Amino acid sequence: MSKYLMNKFLYTIDRDPALVARYKEDPRGTVAWWETEQAGRILNCAEAEATTWLRFSDEERTALAEHDYPTLFDLGAHPFLTLTLFIAMFEHDYAEPLAFQREYARRLAGRTLPYPDIAT
Template sequence: MSKYLLNKFLFTVDRDPELVERYREDPRELVTWWESTMANSLLNCHSGEASTWLGFTPEEREALIAHDHVRLFAMGSHPFLTLTLFIAMFERDNTGPLEYQKAYGAALAGFSLPYPDIAT
């Protein structure tokens, strides 16, 4: 399992409105595409350098495809990265102020200290 790769996915998708929409509409396609094209590129590097070994575990891939922020948190993804991305994807579906954020927090209420390690 790579918390780095999970967080890199959340970070890079959140910063591109087109990727956010692709992730919302067809998460399996986006996760598969991102893993095959972006996972091994170096973050914030434009020189064409890349690694060759990074990939999601089946559990990580399925949690990403399912938009399951609770499982992602349990695996060590950073909660602020999931929150900002999922706000971009799902806040528009809610009508009340902070409705999505409250639901996000309530879904994580079952966790108690110590929280899963989010260090990468």
């Protein structure tokens, strides 16, 4: 498990509107593509390097592929990264202003302080 890799995925997807759209439409394919083709390149790793920190755990991969931000939060994904990315992906699916943000807060409401370690 690499919290850094998971957070890097969230950060890089969120910074490119085309990737945000791709991740919304094909989450499983986007996660697989990013993990196999982008992770090492973005992190400036030698092509031959294949350490475990360049791969998502099964739990991370599943949570990313299912847009499961409560599980991502539990796994240590930075809450600002999940919030900004998922706002970009889903806020237009809600009719009321701030409706997605309220849904996000509701789904994370069962978490108590201290939050999971979000250090990278």
